[in-house]
Amino acid sequence: MFGLFAKSRPFKIRSLEDNKKYGVAAKDVKELLKKGCKLLKVPPLGAHVCLYADGTEVTEKYFATLPDNTELVLLRKQQAWGGAVCDIAHLLGSDQYAMGLIEAAKGLLHDEKSAKRRKILTDLLHNLEDRSELESRVEDKEWFIGVEARFKTKSAYLKSNCENRIRSYMKDLDEATKAVQKTKVREECVQASKSLSHMLKCDKYNGCYFDRSSKEKDRICTKEGWFTCQGSFDQPKCAWLHSINPYSSRESRIMFSTWNLDHRIEKKRTIVPALMDALQNHKSEDINLTYFYRLLFTCDNLKLVHIVCHKKEAHNLQCEPKKIFKADNRKHHSKKIRLK
Incomplete structure (x- = not known):
């Protein structure tokens, strides 16, 4: 009715x-x-x-x-x-709308007063104005501003960046070795350090992690260069869904330097002390250095995290005592390794 x-x-x-x-x-x-x-x-x-x-x-x-x-x-x-x-998903998933979105976002951003909406529009523009498909210095000169002339491609620079980060993890081991008082123990520590350094050199300092031109199984980014935050050491994934493509722009490249390769089992508080303790009474040849190598320098123990997800508190995670010594020598080392 x-x-x-x-x-x-x-x-x-x-x-x-x-x-x-x-x-x-x-x-x-x-x-x-x-x-x-x-x-x-x-x-x-x-x-x-x-x-x-x-x-x-x-x-x-x-x-x-x-x-x-x-x-x-x-x-x-x-x-x-x-x-x-x-x-929104349709628009962002199609390149044909990219320029229209860029112009619309710029127009809205000009008069936008809300801090939250300004952040959304800025992030949208940042990701849409993407030059990640360009690789060489000749193609994208702006990206290479401030980058040493020896780097001719983005992949080469980011590979070197990763190598430098991972190479630096030897410093704590070297410092701990220098602090050892007993000569014989220090000699074993030096030998262990040399062995680990040689293993790292053979793997080219694992620079492949940041190199998008590396094989998929070796890199931790997409073939386009996108990295995803893996979440804090105590979380299975990033709750904030942080992501970045340092290949896309100079700004992204600089921002990526604030991301951390974080050790789940901590390097300075746990891994290095465990190795030093093991070497107090044992030769370096008895130690499972491959285990320590994986903890110090590989993604078995490293997580790429956005600065917000990088917790600096004590992780309270320990090395596995049964893996510290080589399998064929483990029966001779019943003494427990105490972790500080």
Whole structure:
């Protein structure tokens, strides 16, 4: 009875396949579907209407509560709409809209006063104005500003950056070795340090981790150069979904330097002391140096983390005593290694 006297009201409707919106006047859902299907050439059987904003299906009862000019999506049978976020995903996933998004974001950013929205727009622009497909110094001169002339490609620079980070992990071991008072023990520590350094050199200081041109199994980035934060030492993944592509721009390259390769089992507090303790009464040849190498220099124990996810508190994780000595010598070393 209510529908007989209801006045037609204006709505904006579009299909799932087309972003173009059309004005439609209807007094109920039945009329809206009839007009919408004819206008958008959608088969009437199974057709239904949802709110563009959040995907809520429009029933007759809900229709009466909608304000004029509500944006709607007309769906075919078995089609679904998850809300405006679907449009965002569609836009970001297609290069054809990139320039339009850049211009729109710049325009909005110019007058935007909300700090949160400014941050969102800035991050959007930062990621859209991407030159990661360019690799050489000749192609992207701006990226190489401040980078030594010997580096001709982005991959070469980031590989070297990774090598320097991992090479620096030897410093704590060298300092601990110098502090050893007993000559014989210090000699064993020096020998262990040399062996680890040789292993590291053979693996080219694991610079492949940051090199997008390396094999997929060796690098920790995508072939395009994207790195994802692996979360703090005590978490399985990053709750903030931090990601960065240092290959995309000079700013990203500089920002990436604040990301850390964090030791889950700590280098200075745990790994080095455990090795030093093991060498107090045993020769370096009896020590499972491969185990210590993996803890110090590989992704078996390293996690790439955004500075926000880098917790500097004590990790309270220990080396595994059963792995400290070589398997064939373990039976001769029943003495427990105490970790400080």
